[in-house]
Amino acid sequence: MNLITQIPIGQYVPGRSFVHQLDSRSKLLFMLLFIGLVFWAEEVDAYLLLVGFTFLSIFLSKISISYLGKSLKPILWIILFTVLIHIFMTKGGDILFAWKWIEIQEEGVRQAILISIRLILLIVMASLLTLTTSPIDLTDGMERLLQPFARLGLPVHELAMMMSIALRFIPTLIEETDKIMKAQISRGADFESGNIVKRGKNMVPLLIPLFVSAIRRAEELALAMEARGYRGGEGRTKLRELQWSSKDIILLVSSIALIISFIVLKGWV
Amino acid sequence: MDVIIKNLSHIYGLGTPFERLALDHIDLTIPSGSYTVIIGQTGSGKSTLIQHFNGLLRPTSGEVRIGEVTITSSKKPSLHSLRRKVGLVFQYPEYQLFEETVEKDIAFGPLNYDLPQELVSNRVREAMNLVGLDYERFKDESPLKLSGGEKRRVALAGVLALQPEILILDEPTAGLDPQGKKEILERLYRLHRKEKWTTILVTHNMEDAAKYADHIIVMRNGSVFLQGSPTEIFIQGEKIQQIGLDLPEITKFILKLNQKVQPPIPTNIFSMEKLVEQLVKRHKAGKR
Numbered sequence: 001m002n003l004i005t006q007i008p009i010g011q012y013v014p015g016r017s018f019v020h021q022l023d024s025r026s027k028l029l030f031m032l033l034f035i036g037l038v039f040w041a042e043e044v045d046a047y048l049l050l051v052g053f054t055f056l057s058i059f060l061s062k063i064s065i066s067y068l069g070k071s072l073k074p075i076l077w078i079i080l081f082t083v084l085i086h087i088f089m090t091k092g093g094d095i096l097f098a099w100k101w102i103e104i105q106e107e108g109v110r111q112a113i114l115i116s117i118r119l120i121l122l123i124v125m126a127s128l129l130t131l132t133t134s135p136i137d138l139t140d141g142m143e144r145l146l147q148p149f150a151r152l153g154l155p156v157h158e159l160a161m162m163m164s165i166a167l168r169f170i171p172t173l174i175e176e177t178d179k180i181m182k183a184q185i186s187r188g189a190d191f192e193s194g195n196i197v198k199r200g201k202n203m204v205p206l207l208i209p210l211f212v213s214a215i216r217r218a219e220e221l222a223l224a225m226e227a228r229g230y231r232g233g234e235g236r237t238k239l240r241e242l243q244w245s246s247k248d249i250i251l252l253v254s255s256i257a258l259i260i261s262f263i264v265l266k267g268w269v
Numbered sequence: 270m271d272v273i274i275k276n277l278s279h280i281y282g283l284g285t286p287f288e289r290l291a292l293d294h295i296d297l298t299i300p301s302g303s304y305t306v307i308i309g310q311t312g313s314g315k316s317t318l319i320q321h322f323n324g325l326l327r328p329t330s331g332e333v334r335i336g337e338v339t340i341t342s343s344k345k346p347s348l349h350s351l352r353r354k355v356g357l358v359f360q361y362p363e364y365q366l367f368e369e370t371v372e373k374d375i376a377f378g379p380l381n382y383d384l385p386q387e388l389v390s391n392r393v394r395e396a397m398n399l400v401g402l403d404y405e406r407f408k409d410e411s412p413l414k415l416s417g418g419e420k421r422r423v424a425l426a427g428v429l430a431l432q433p434e435i436l437i438l439d440e441p442t443a444g445l446d447p448q449g450k451k452e453i454l455e456r457l458y459r460l461h462r463k464e465k466w467t468t469i470l471v472t473h474n475m476e477d478a479a480k481y482a483d484h485i486i487v488m489r490n491g492s493v494f495l496q497g498s499p500t501e502i503f504i505q506g507e508k509i510q511q512i513g514l515d516l517p518e519i520t521k522f523i524l525k526l527n528q529k530v531q532p533p534i535p536t537n538i539f540s541m542e543k544l545v546e547q548l549v550k551r552h553k554a555g556k557r
Contacts, residue, residue, distance in 0.1 A: 013286045067286060176364075182325045183365040186357040187427060188349065188381030205377065208367035212413065 011171070012134045018247060019061035019132045024141030026248040031129055033255055037262060038118050046265050047117055053258065054121055061132050071127040072120060079116045086112035135167035140242060157233025165221070173214065180209045270336035270354065270434050270467065272299040272322055277331035279317055291317040293491040294331070299484070304461055304468045306478040309488030310513050315471045316360075318488070319437050322469070323355040324348035335435070353382050356433030360440045362424035363417065371397075371415075371423050372408040378431045389430075396426035399460060401452065418449040425453070429460075435467040442474075454481070479503060479517040479539040487514070500537035519544060 014020075019027075034050075041047055058065060072079075086108055093106030130138070143160035150156040181191065184205045191202055279292040292314050299305050307315050320326040321333045324340050333340045338351050359365070368374035372393055379389045397404050400422040407415075412423050425441065438457070442450040458481050461468045472478055478485055478499065485502045487495040489512050495502055503509065503520045510516065516524075520536055523544070527533040534551075538544045 064286075179359065180365055182320065183357075183359045183362065184377075185325060186323060186352055186359075187365075187378035187431065188352055189377075190349070190381070205365075205367050209364055212367075213364055 011130070013063060013131050014134075015062060015132065017060060017062040017132070019057060019128065021245070021247055022132075022251055023242055023244055023248045024133050024137040025144055025242060026244070026251050027129055027133060028138075028141050028145060030251055030255055031125065033259075034125055035122065037258060038121050040262065041118075042114075043265055046262060047114065049258070049261060049265075050121055051117065053254075054124055057125070057128055061128055063128070063131055068124060068127060068131075072123060075119065075123055079119050082115050082119065083112040086115055135164055137242075139164040139167070140238070140240070144242060155233075157236070161233075169214075169217070172217075173210070176213055177206065177210060180206055180213075271301050271334075272297070272435065272467070272469075273334040274298070274321070275332040275334070277318075277321065277333060278329050279314075279321070279326060280329045281317075283329065291491055292321075295491075295493055297486065297493065297496075299467065299469060301467055302465050303483045304458070304481055305470070305484045305486060306482035307469065307471045307486045307488060308473070308475070308478050308514060309494070313488040314491040315488050316439055317491075319357065319439060319469065319471060322435070322437055323352050323357050325357070353431050354433055355435045355437065356428040356431050357437045358425055358428050358439065358441055360443055362428075362441075363412075363420035365427075366412040366420060366424060369411060370409050371402070371412050374412050374423060375426045375430050378427055382431070392430045392432065393426075396430035399429055399456065400426045401456060402426065418445055421445060421449075421453070433466065435469065436461075437469045437471075439471045440473065441470070442472075442477075475503075475515050475517040476519070479520065487512075499539060504536055 037046075038050060041050055058068060087104055088102065088108065090108040090111045091103075091105050092108075093110070095103060095105055096109065097104040133141075139160045142163070143156055146154065146156045146159070185191070189202065189205055191199070191206070193199075194202065274295055274297040277292055277295045277297075278290070281287070281289045281291050295318065307318065309315050317326065321328060321340070322335060324333075324335075324338075324346075327340060327345075328342050330342055335351060335355060338346050338348075340346060340348075366374050368377060372390075375393045375396055376389050379392050384392070393408075394404050397407065402419065402422050407419070407423075412420060415423065421441070428436070436457075441457070442453055445453070454477060457468065460466075461481075470477070470481065482499050485496065485499055486493055487502065487509070494512060495505065495508065503516055506516050506520070506524065517539060519539055519541065523534050523536055523538065527536075534544075534547060538547060
């Protein structure tokens with residue numbers, strides 16, 4: 001048993017690729033646009049366009065497809081579930097298969113395929129975003145994008161800070177869990193067998209030390225931050241300014257191209 | 270129980286972009302009853318190595334044999350009983366404390382092996398005695414409220430209560446004051462002598478290595494760089510210093526002294542008492 005080898009899916013992979021060098025704000029905005037387009041797409045052409053674009057992005061990010069494929073593992077069941085629901089429930093078109101009360105119709109198969117592609121595209125793109133953007137850049141970008149809402153009283157900086165701290169501590173907590181788990185296993189603890197109640201009970205030797213150390217860490221971090229003069233976002237300057245580069249303009253242009261081709265495909269022109 | 274390692278390699282995160290070779294084809298034998306010290310810089314693979322000794326990590330390739338049990342990348346023997354015989358104390362073991370009272374926490378290990386209640390409470394008493402904690406005073410305390418040094422002892426007792434045949438200690442004294450440090454190591458050494466068990470100590474401290482070890486293993490970048498008795502290791506001072514480790518203060522002192530005296534003082538002296546004895550002897554012999 002070793003948790004460390006199961007590196008969480010979507011953890012930032014440092015690199016210097018085209019996608020890595022894009023500004024986190026433009027990546028975030030593009031992600032929003034992409035989600036919109038994915039849900040807007042209904043025609044096969046539109047899907048082909050989106051799939052093609054996704055492959056291009058993967059290629060440009062220099063992240064191996066097999067590694068990215070692992071990010072799909074956790075949602076495999078959801079995809080399978082939606083596929084089954086659609087195949088049996090969505091009616092319309094010719095009947096492809098009928099046996100007793102089970103009937104599969106053309107529209108059902110079509111929907112099943114399209115919906116699963118939709119889900120896969122969304123997950124792959126979202127993983128690509130977190131794989132190529134360091135947590136700091138990501139929260140910085142969010143903070144900047146949410147800045148307009150600060151006027152309405154939204155604690156934008158605090159939210160961003162909370163998020164970056166949370167992201168920062170995920171690997172630390174995983175490491176800690178691994179360590180405590182190993183220590184208890186060395187004392188004969190068993191985390192793998194027994195029924196649910198027993199397993200739940202067996203987690204106590206893991207969870208209590210984990211909470212204790214998480215609280216201790218939080219306290220120490222708060223102290224360390226205050227000791228270095230942290231007092232929230234007010235008047236705080238940034239060490240690293242986010243900057244638009246020529247690469248972001250390329251992304252902007254391709255976004256516009258995507259939107260225009262969608263409009264054309266939809267037959268609105 | 271001997272520990273025999275053959276051609277052991279371990280790779281973390283195999284098949285991910287985070288792949289890292291932590292152990293690189295290691296061959297080792299740790300004989301039963303020996304006091305073996307593993308030294309090396311941070312990241313040299315010491316902790317990865319010791320986690321193979323009780324099956325917490327499985328070899329990526331190669332073989333680990335502990336007594337009768339053989340672990341390879343494909344073989345999955347039952348490790349539960351092995352872990353009773355191989356006690357592993359991690360760095361900062363106090364972070365593993367979780368029970369309401371000291372007594373219950375120490376009993377956690379033995380109870381996991383379904384030992385009868387009576388035997389368990391005997392073992393708890395013994396273990397507390399071994400680490401120098403007064404049973405009556407501490408048994409009902411919450412382990413989380415103790416001082417750092419006391420917590421460390423409780424955690425140590427939690428492993429000793431299993432009465433292992435091999436005791437592995439990963440920097441058991443890190444973060445303790447010098448007094449507590451010395452006391453814990455002395456106690457463990459006396460136990461090692463008395464119970465004839467195998468002790469494997471991971472440390473950064475050359476004094477401890479020189480003082481207690483029968484056998485020293487120097488690790489570097491996931492391989493065994495040097496191994497041998499303390500004398501054999503520390504005679505190769507330059508090599509040791511090259512890889513960023515230090516010699517024991519006493520060895521450095523003797524080497525410096527040897528620049529001035531003839532015949533040289535042997536460098537296999539690792540305690541102050543022995544050195545003084547040697548010097549007094551020489552002094553007497555030198556007097557005409």
